[in-house]
Amino acid sequence: MYSADFDYHRARSLADAQRLLAAHPGAKLLAGGHSLIPLMKLRLAAPSAVIDIGRIPELRGISRSGDSIRIGALTTHAELAASADLQKSAAALAEAAGLVGDPAVRSRGTIGGNVAHADPASDLPTVLVALDARITAVGPKGERTISADDFFTGIMTTALADDEVVTAIAVPASVRGQGSAYVKFAHPASRYAVIGAAALVSIANNRCSGARVALGGLLPHASRVRSVEKALTGKPLDAAAIEAAAALAQADLGSNVAGDIYASAEYRTAMAPVYVKRAVAAAAARAGLA
Amino acid sequence: MATTVAAPARVFGSGIRRREDPRLLTGTARYTADFTLPGQLYAAILRSPHGHARIRKIGSSAAKAAPGVVAVFTGADTEGVLQSIPCAWLVPNSDLKVAPYPPLARDVVRYVGDAVAVVVAESAQQAYDAVELIDVDYQPLPATVDPEHAVKPGAPQLHGEAPNNIAFHWTVAGGDVDAAFKAAEVVVRDRIVQQRLIPTAMETRGALAHYVPATGELTLWNTTQNPHIVRFIMSLVTGIPEDRLRVIAPEVGGGFGSKIPQIQGDFITVFCSMKLGRPVKWIESRSENYQSTTHGRDHVQDVELAATKDGRILGLRCTVWAGMGAYLSTAAPGIPTILHGLMLSGPYKIGAVKEDVYGVYTNTTPVEAYRGAGRPEATFMLERIIDRLADEIGVDPVEVRRRNLIPPFDNGFDVITGLKYDSGNYKGALDKALAHAGYEQLRAEQAEARKKGRYLGIGVSMYVEICGLGPSQVAGAVGFQGGLxxxxxxxxxxxxxxxxxxxxxxxxxxxxxxxxxxxxxxxxxxxxxxxxxxxxxxxxxxxxxxxxxxxxxxxxxxxxxxxxxxxxxxxxxxxxxxxxxxxxxxxxxxxxxxxxxxxxxxxxxxxxxxxxxxxxxxxxxxxxxxxxxxxDPPNFVFPFGAHLAVVEVQPETGHIELKRYVAVDDCGPQINPMIVEGQVHGGVVQGIGQALWEQAVYDANGQLLTGSLADYAIPRADVLPDIEVLSTVTPSPHHPLGVKGIGEAGTIASTCTVYNAVIDALEPFKVQSIQMPLTPERVWRAIAERKGA
The missing domain is CATH 3.30.365.10 (Aldehyde oxidase/xanthine dehydrogenase, molybdopterin binding domain)
Structure with missing residues (x-):
């Protein structure tokens, strides 16, 4: 299929991108192109202009600074999955990135494009919420940082303003006694998450001293299941405790779960505790290993 | 030291590398879309967004005025130029009602994707842009999409020519089936839905037509499985004499049956070139392919098997509602009849069979052959109902099969449906599959696993298929409008x-x-x-x-x-x-x-x-x-085999893991075993796709809900086990080389093999039937229902 006509601009720098955004209202940013281009080819999106930020060098790369890991917005899923730093200190993110789409998608798709697009069934937002990531964006008023909890606001909607560009995502590096994991029920066609569950748990004195657990694929955006987090905290993370806490995920989801022809809302809701349980158990195992 | 001179290795039977592959793997093969002629124009087709609607008015002035647009044509423009698209398999004694199938819709659209208008422009981009400017005033009509419901009183009617949407009613019978059921000690029944599938050839359909008014000659590059049939049918529809018509099938990127028929887009492209005197190219997008290129399967089947308590099969009785889609595609009526009903008894001695097949018009994309074409639907019915019988009488399903197999034969065996199988050694294939898989061991592992709360399942399916079509005299007798x-x-x-x-x-x-x-x-x-x-x-x-x-x-x-x-x-x-x-x-x-x-x-x-x-x-x-x-072959050939699958089901979520797949196929002597193995791989995987993932879903209004590869799940390599491919060799007595066919064998056997394995895994829950594809939710619900029961 052919997209509608559009003008193409290539930004050479972040400043250039901002200038182009200001000059072309209604333009869309193009990074890896694996969300925007399919929509354009189906003519579900028809921006008058596309600004390609895919070759801006300062937006690439993964670097460690203190207790946090900074990921440039143009870092691809394949790079995330292969990063030794992430595998060690933000395991859930590397794990999720390795489950995105297929190798072709992972070699082109970027973390910045992924979060800005904010597909409710996407993998990375779920992990970023669980890991308490912070998203940095630059706009005409300068730079600001938004917590993942506040960043995702609805189906394909975020806290970003039209004139802002995501530049980096920072995730806290896990410390001794912490572990994270992502478990996914992939749609057999799209490979998007029918259910994605991410967990970050901290263990001290054989008990859970803190947990962040998020679900994707069920609600309009990746969301924490706070009853589960609360129930886990203070408990020894044995199978029974995890299962009991995970069961509370259903209540947190409420009646807003969306179903489709592949998996009904009722089924997704029933499966949520299973995937939460698996994610927490995997995260706990990693916390024990750390 | 003794020396021996090795006999020269025979090239027949040698698994040499395919000569086709270097150009395919390096991207240098040239498909229809890769050809460009001087002065070439591009066609984009406006397709119906409604499952069923009356066209009140088509406004095309804005499209005609759009940049680069050379012409816009609608059905009215084809009047007197294009004939109705013919159906080429007129199955006799079936009261066949062939409704008109216009290349561009006239007055009424009958499926989402029905061609309504075409824009021809200097570039493809301009053609697609202008298609959006055509203004069609539709009066939506009620639609019907399910072949069983479409025949019921009060259902929306598609064609005046076919009351109750019945395109044909065909019957096959052999032996005294009523007597068999009277004599039966055991009768088992099942309701099976062979869901609609989308063939999904990697290359979508397309055509490049070059009509030269000065000579009256047409050259047509067309992605087809049968260029001579294209020439014949194109000549009939356009009036261009066959001697002025050249059809070139360049590299063709898969077909699986979906490139047998001539579809609307082919005729529209030729029409545009005839009208404009310039080359015109039309290439489907994937979403257009999903709507406008043919689909496969779409059967609702009621099956009954009569048997003795010790598992001897006495008779088989079935009623099938076969969805044909909105129009009869080129070979469509022959698929659920000749290629299906005549194969009902499979590799077994069954004394009586009867099948009623209703071909039904529905507001859906026309149905055609899809790899296996009728034979997977027959094999599934039989192999599934045999497992039901085994369960009913408490005998191992393999043993029930053994008790009914036709003994080995090497030169002809008459079966109850009137066919003469050429050669077969069904027991040989079954024994080999079981020995290789370690069947007894697998059953022991299954019992052990169940004690630990793990649900392994073992499924077996046999098949015998009819291929090498076929004697032309038989083709004529069964209504095929050509030779073979x-x-x-x-x-x-x-x-x-x-x-x-x-x-x-x-x-x-x-x-x-x-x-x-x-x-x-x-x-x-x-x-x-x-x-x-x-x-x-x-x-x-x-x-x-x-x-x-x-x-x-x-x-x-x-x-x-x-x-x-x-x-x-x-x-x-x-x-x-x-x-x-x-x-x-x-x-x-x-x-x-x-x-x-x-x-x-x-x-x-x-x-x-x-x-x-x-x-x-x-x-x-x-x-x-x-x-x-x-x-002209004296008979068909009848390859056969036995397949076995091992699965594990997670009751907690309903997920199925396919752990092993063993295929034993007999296609006679193999010219190139590597290519045979490749055909088995591809075929098996497509059959597994039907069992586990694939389904074309329409809503009640005829909207195709699985309209892209984001929704329609085709098999991926990473969810499949290594397929263990073995063979036996039973030559065909009538073929000069003894060879049979292998292109479809895998697909014919594998759907039911995997399905039987899943049901076997769920034996502790007493689950007997789950609608395909076996999605986790459906498996989970089936378990939950039995737990509740």
Missing amino acids: WESAIVRFHPSGKAHVFIGSSPHGQGEETTFAQIVADELGVSVNDVKVVHGDTDITPMGWGTYGSRTTAVSGAALAIATRKIKEKARLLTSHLLEAAVEDIDYANGKFFVRGFPDRHKTIQDIALMANVAWNMPQGMEPGLEATTSY
Whole structure:
């Protein structure tokens, strides 16, 4: 299929991108192109202009600074999955990135494009919420940082303003006694998450001293299941405790779960505790290993 | 130390690499979309967004005024130029009602994707932009999408010609089925839905038509499985005489049946070129392909089996509602009838069968052959109901099969539906599959696993299929509006290299390699010295196409016979050149020699040179070294096999893991075992796709909800086990090389193999039936329902 006509601009720098955004209202940013281009080819999106930020060098790369890991917005899923730093200190993110789409998608798709697009069934937002990531964006008023909890606001909607560009995502590096994991029920066609569950748990004195657990694929955006987090905290993370806490995920989801022809809302809701349980158990195992 | 001289390895039976692959793997193959002609225009088709609607008015002035647009045509413009698209399989004694199938809709649209108008523009981009400017005023009508419901009173009616949407009612019967059911000690029943599938060839459909008004000649590049049939049908619909019509099937990226029929887009493209006198190209997008290229399966089946308590099958009775879609596609009526009902008894001795098949019009994309075409639907019914019987009488499903198998035969076995199977050793295939898989061991592992709360399942399916279509006399008797013979030309050039021209049209099956192997094996030339040419009606002899696993079985036979004619001429010429009696000329390893004097010989290259220069020919012998054969097979061929799958089901979520897949297939002697293995792989995977993932879903209004590859799940390599491919060899008694077909075998067996394994895994829950595809939710619900029960 052919997209509608559009003008193409290539930004050479972040400043250039901002200038182009200001000059072309209604333009869309193009990074890896694996969300925007399919929509354009189906003519579900028809921006008058596309600004390609895919070759801006300062937006690439993964670097460690203190207790946090900074990921440039143009870092691809394949790079995330292969990063030794992430595998060690933000395991859930590397794990999720390795489950995105297929190798072709992972070699082109970027973390910045992924979060800005904010597909409710996407993998990375779920992990970023669980890991308490912070998203940095630059706009005409300068730079600001938004917590993942506040960043995702609805189906394909975020806290970003039209004139802002995501530049980096920072995730806290896990410390001794912490572990994270992502478990996914992939749609057999799209490979998007029918259910994605991410967990970050901290263990001290054989008990859970803190947990962040998020679900994707069920609600309009990746969301924490706070009853589960609360129930886990203070408990020894044995199978029974995890299962009991995970069961509370259903209540947190409420009646807003969306179903489709592949998996009904009722089924997704029933499966949520299973995937939460698996994610927490995997995260706990990693916390024990750390 | 003794030395032995190894006999020269036979090229027949050697798994040499495919000659097709370098160009395919390096992206240098040229498909229809890759051809561009000077002055070429692009067509984009406006398709109905409604499952059923009346067209009140089409406003095309804005589109006509759009940049780059050369023309906009609607159905009214085709009046008197294009005929209705014909159906080419008019199954007799079925009260067949062929409704008009206009290339561009007139007044009414009957499925989402029905062609409404076409824009022709200087660029594809401009054509697609302008399509959005066409303003159609539709009056939506009620739609019907389910073949069983569509025949009921009060259902929306698609065609005045077909009351109650019934396109045909066909019956097959053999033996006394009522008596069988009266005598039965056990009767088991099932309701099976063979869901609608989308073939999803990697290359979508498309055409490039170049009509030259000055000569009245049309050249059509078309992604098709059967260029000669395209020429014939295109001539009928457009009135362009066949001698002015050249059809070229360049590289064709898969078909699986979906490139047998001529679809609306083909005729529209030709029409545009005829009207404008310029080349016009039309290439489907994937979403357009999903709507407008044909679908497969779509059966609702009621099955009953009569048997004794010890598992002897007495009779089989079925009623099938087969969705045909909105119009009858080229071969559609033959698929759920001839290719389905005649295979009801499979590899078993069954004394009585009866089947009623209703072909039903629905507001959906037309249905055609899809890999296996009718035979997977028959095999599934039989192999599923046998497992039900086994469960009912408490006998191992493999043992029930054993008790009913037709004993081995090598030259004909008459079955109850009237067919004569050519050769078979069904027990041999079953034994081999069970031994390789370690069936008893697997059953022990299953019992152990259940104790630990793990649910392993073992499924077996056998099959015998009808392919190598087929004797033309039979084709005529069953209403196929064409022949099913094939022809081949073998032409040796002075340098000893050869061209082979065949009428059939391979599109991924590897005959450029295997057919060269046939010639090389017969005449002792290198495979690399034989080029196989196909897919151009101006160059190749008549052929009826590549489908129904018929190319090697029919076209390969023609080639073998033509090659033997070459050999005979070479023998005669050798005798003349060596001044020896022809009775004294022997042939071995590429040499024609005087018996007892191997040094007095001519190679086929020597003969090719001498025949072509023709300096010294015997009296009455024509110059050149060329032979042509047209071959009409005396019977079909009947490959068979036994497949086994091992799955594990997670009751907690309903997920299925396919752990092992064992395929034993018998297609007779194998020309190239590597290619056979590849065909089995592909076929098995497509059949597994039906069991586990694939389904075209329509809503009640006829909207296709699985309209793209984001929704319609085709199998991926990472969720499949290594397929364990084995074979037995039972030659066909009537084929010059003994070979049968292998293109569809895997698909025919694998759907039910996996399905039976899943149901077997769920035996502790007493689950008997789950609608395909077996999605986790459906499995989970089936378990939950039984737990509740």
